[in-house]
Amino acid sequence: MAWVTQTLSSSLGRKVIMSLTGLFLSSFLIIHMAGNLQLFKGDNGRAFNEYTYFMTHNPLIITISYLLYTSILAHALMAYVLTRHNQASRPVKYAYSRPEANSPWPSRNMGILGTVLLLFIVIHMRTFWYEMHFGSVPMAEYDGQQYKDLYAVVKEAFSQWWYVLLYVISMAAVGFHMAHGFQSGFQSLGIRHTKYTPMIEFVGRYFFALIIPVAFAAMPIYVFLQVHGII
Amino acid sequence: MKVNLKVWRQKNSNTAGKLVEYQLDSISPEMSFLEMFDVLNGELTKKGEEIIAFDHDCREGICGSCSMYINGRAHGPQTGATTCQLHMRSFNDGDTIVVEPWRSRAFPVIKDLMVDRSAFDRVIQAGGYVSVNTGSARDANETPIPRNIADEAMDAAQCIACGACVAACKNASAMLYVAAKVSHLAVLPQGQAESVARAERMVAQMDAEGFGACSFTGACSVECPKSISLDHIARLNREYLGAKLTSTNVQG
Numbered sequence: 336m337a338w339v340t341q342t343l344s345s346s347l348g349r350k351v352i353m354s355l356t357g358l359f360l361s362s363f364l365i366i367h368m369a370g371n372l373q374l375f376k377g378d379n380g381r382a383f384n385e386y387t388y389f390m391t392h393n394p395l396i397i398t399i400s401y402l403l404y405t406s407i408l409a410h411a412l413m414a415y416v417l418t419r420h421n422q423a424s425r426p427v428k429y430a431y432s433r434p435e436a437n438s439p440w441p442s443r444n445m446g447i448l449g450t451v452l453l454l455f456i457v458i459h460m461r462t463f464w465y466e467m468h469f470g471s472v473p474m475a476e477y478d479g480q481q482y483k484d485l486y487a488v489v490k491e492a493f494s495q496w497w498y499v500l501l502y503v504i505s506m507a508a509v510g511f512h513m514a515h516g517f518q519s520g521f522q523s524l525g526i527r528h529t530k531y532t533p534m535i536e537f538v539g540r541y542f543f544a545l546i547i548p549v550a551f552a553a554m555p556i557y558v559f560l561q562v563h564g565i566i
Numbered sequence: 567m568k569v570n571l572k573v574w575r576q577k578n579s580n581t582a583g584k585l586v587e588y589q590l591d592s593i594s595p596e597m598s599f600l601e602m603f604d605v606l607n608g609e610l611t612k613k614g615e616e617i618i619a620f621d622h623d624c625r626e627g628i629c630g631s632c633s634m635y636i637n638g639r640a641h642g643p644q645t646g647a648t649t650c651q652l653h654m655r656s657f658n659d660g661d662t663i664v665v666e667p668w669r670s671r672a673f674p675v676i677k678d679l680m681v682d683r684s685a686f687d688r689v690i691q692a693g694g695y696v697s698v699n700t701g702s703a704r705d706a707n708e709t710p711i712p713r714n715i716a717d718e719a720m721d722a723a724q725c726i727a728c729g730a731c732v733a734a735c736k737n738a739s740a741m742l743y744v745a746a747k748v749s750h751l752a753v754l755p756q757g758q759a760e761s762v763a764r765a766e767r768m769v770a771q772m773d774a775e776g777f778g779a780c781s782f783t784g785a786c787s788v789e790c791p792k793s794i795s796l797d798h799i800a801r802l803n804r805e806y807l808g809a810k811l812t813s814t815n816v817q818g
Binding site for chain 1: 574784
């Protein structure tokens with residue numbers, strides 16, 4: 336098995352771990368965004384709460400959720416290892432450097448963007464995931480069945496302007512992170528082709544870096560405006 | 567034209583260096599950047615000062631010796647060119663120009679602007695040999711190679727091992743260099759026999775030399791004097807992963 340650890344600890348192997356965990360997390364963004372669109376339904380959270388019940392009780396979803404937590408940790412830890420290694424590769428910095436002349440900003444600052452996202456994930460999970468699993472969530476009754484009213488927690492959280500702002504800023508970080516990360520993930524796996532790379536870039540740039548973060552950012556803004564009676 | 571230079575001076579690899587300022591008052595815009603340094607060294611010699619050490623050889627853009635990080639960019643503001651192909655007309659009268667050596671753990675500074683790039687040679691050595699037929703001469707075109715494949719191999723083989731990719735990369739990664747060296751053999755039939763071992767050994771040597779990992783910023787390709795494409799990095803990833811999954815080398 337020496338070859339496995341040796342491969343995964345090589346500079347290319349580490350990038351493969353970043354790629355596979357990153358692309359898995361990208362697929363999660365789609366599901367998370369699609370499910371949460373139910374916040375826009377205007378049914379005082381019934382569809383959202385029923386969806387929440389499904390997501391916390393379906394055995395397949397629960398299994399995948401553990402894979403998700405592992406991926407977040409692996410992605411962050413490997414990013415830390417790679418960053419330290421990469422910094423050590425240039426012990427003396429340039430006195431004057433103009434990297435903006437040859438490379439886009441997000442590609443050079445994935446670590447900073449990722450740190451913002453990790454902090455966001457901690458805050459986000461504390462507010463919703465922790466409350467859902469271990470906190471005291473009010474109950475709602477639909478057709479005689481009891482559901483945890485996570486929608487009430489959502490409304491309370493997004494009634495604060497600073498919390499909404501935090502989410503909007505974090506979603507901008509998601510956008511920039513994905514603008515580089517999605518297509519890079521394929522590059523690390525060696526998937527690059529005249530026919531498919533333009534498609535991958537298109538999906539990365541417009542779907543993952545634009546549509547997904549905008550849809551996510553719209554949720555706290557919508558709930559805020561609704562709670563405060565503006566819409 | 568007048569230029570103000572800030573040049574990295576460092577006595578040897580064991581001492582700390584610093585930027586030193588020099589003024590040149592009568593530089594022709596038609597001089598190459600290296601000729602400008604020749605003028606400066608001439609003046610330093612007259613004054614009895616130690617001249618600035620810098621690498622140069624062919625001065626026609628093909629040897630890859632003239633490693634200089636000029637005004638924050640490998641080989642200066644031009645793209646697709648080495649330092650010797652950079653001319654003073656690319657600067658304005660009175661400009662301040664900062665000149666530093668390549669910065670990488672794998673390229674220790676020997677003196678002033680000279681760095682030791684033998685790490686590249688060791689990566690090549692790790693790649694090993696290519697098996698060839700040493701019998702009687704073979705017929706021309708006995709091994710058919712389509713034009714586009716030949717072009718692809720040649721694009722990679724243009725690499726002059728100048729180290730601009732390492733210098734420009736935020737991680738001081740040698741991926742574009744190693745990719746070019748693996749790629750130009752990997753696409754040709756002659757390179758197939760040893761392709762698995764080559765990818766494994768060259769990547770292992772690259773890591774052992776202390777180069778960083780690839781962040782796919784694209785800086786290397788932009789600063790490469792031969793504009794070698796990122797396609798080759800993807801091919802190296804493919805070759806390496808394929809080699810690791812299929813080779814019989816269980817020790818890693």
